Amino acid sequence: MNAELLNGSCHCGAIKFEVRTAVTPAIRCNCSLCRRKGILMSPPFVEGNLKILRGEDSLAMYQFNTRVAKHYFCKHCGVHPFLQTPMGTDFWRVNIGCLEGIGPFTLETGLVDGASLPVMEGV
Numbered sequence: 001m002n003a004e005l006l007n008g009s010c011h012c013g014a015i016k017f018e019v020r021t022a023v024t025p026a027i028r029c030n031c032s033l034c035r036r037k038g039i040l041m042s043p044p045f046v047e048g049n050l051k052i053l054r055g056e057d058s059l060a061m062y063q064f065n066t067r068v069a070k071h072y073f074c075k076h077c078g079v080h081p082f083l084q085t086p087m088g089t090d091f092w093r094v095n096i097g098c099l100e101g102i103g104p105f106t107l108e109t110g111l112v113d114g115a116s117l118p119v120m121e122g123v
Contacts (some may be wrong), residue, residue, distance in 0.1 A: 003045070008098040010074035010081050015055035017081065019094050021045040026096055026107045030115045033064060035069060038081055040104045041093040044085055050092055 002022060009016045021042045052059075055074070056093060062071045072083040081098045085091040096104045 003037050003049070006094075006102070007021055007100045008081060009100075010058075010077050010079040010098065011054070012074060012077035012079075014058040014076050015074050015081055016053040016077075017049050018053060019045070019082070020049040022093060023096055023099070023102055024107060026104070026109045027093075028109055032115070033062075035115075039080055039095045040097060040107065040109060042084075043095055044087060044091040044093055047084075050082060050094070107121060 003020050004022075005018060005020050006010055006023075007018050008017070018043075023042055024043075024084050025043060027043070027112045028034065030039075034041075058075050059072050062073065063069065066086065068088075069086040071080060072084075073080045079098065080095055082092055082094045083092055094100055096107065
């Protein structure tokens with residue numbers, strides 16, 4: 001699927017955004033955090049393809065382990081709309097379940113082996 005301009009939001013609507021991305025190949029990650037969140041993620045895209053339209057002050061960010069990836073979530077409803085990946089600051093993914101008009105359960109998915117990424121000792 002080609003990159004297209006899509007609208008998205010968290011569950012409560014405090015955060016609204018638009019993103020230019022493909023939705024396939026969609027992936028799940030098996031790292032400890034993503035496994036618990038259970039989200040389906042878009043292919044990676046560059047930061048300039050994400051525009052927060054409303055609610056930047058409602059975003060909180062969580063980092064763990066190597067503290068490279070930045071997992072953003074809504075302070076009010078807890079939904080994780082997007083993340084900056086551990087591939088570096090220029091690569092982002094969006095939670096496909098937050099996108100309008102996309103059925104996440106209709107997409108074929110792949111798996112990223114995030115559980116095998118390097119781990120910081122003593123964290």
